[in-house]
Amino acid sequence: xxxxxxxxxxxxxxxxxxxxxxxxxxxxxxxxxxxxxxxxxxxxxxxxxxxxxxxxxxxxxxxxxxxxxxxxxxxxxxxxxxxx
DNA sequence: CCTGAGCGG
Numbered sequence: 001x002x003x004x005x006x007x008x009x010x011x012x013x014x015x016x017x018x019x020x021x022x023x024x025x026x027x028x029x030x031x032x033x034x035x036x037x038x039x040x041x042x043x044x045x046x047x048x049x050x051x052x053x054x055x056x057x058x059x060x061x062x063x064x065x066x067x068x069x070x071x072x073x074x075x076x077x078x079x080x081x082x083x084x
Numbered sequence: 085c086c087t088g089a090g091c092g093g
Contacts, residue, residue: 008091037092050092074088082091 005032005059010048010077012036018049020072025051028065029058050081 009021018034025031033052036045053059059080067078 006092010090011088014087035092040093044087046090046092047088048090048092077090079091084092 004081004083005054005056006050006052006081007059007062008048008077008079008081009051010079011074012045012047012049012076013072013074014045014047016045016072021049021051024071025062025066028053028062030054 012021016036018036021036022031022034025034030053031051032054034049035052036049038045051062053062063078063080066076069076
């Protein structure tokens with residue numbers, strides 16, 4: 001199904017912050033929201049997250065530019081996110 | 085202080 005303006009980001013370093021991600025993804029477009037998924041019990045990062053963009057072409061641009069690129073020593077996996 | 089496929093606080 002169509003995904004909208006959010007992109008799924010996998011293979012994140014466990015120590016990366018949402019702020020770091022926001023800065024990194026600003027290269028590709030207008031970031032409006034950054035969400036790293038944390039474990040509810042331990043509050044530790046699960047190693048993936050989501051970036052929301054102002055428009056769908058920015059999200060698509062992020063996939064094209066930042067997928068399979070290095071971020072803090074890891075190779076990011078960037079793709080259009082599924083609808084919630 | 086540890087982990088490593090995947091779609092959420």
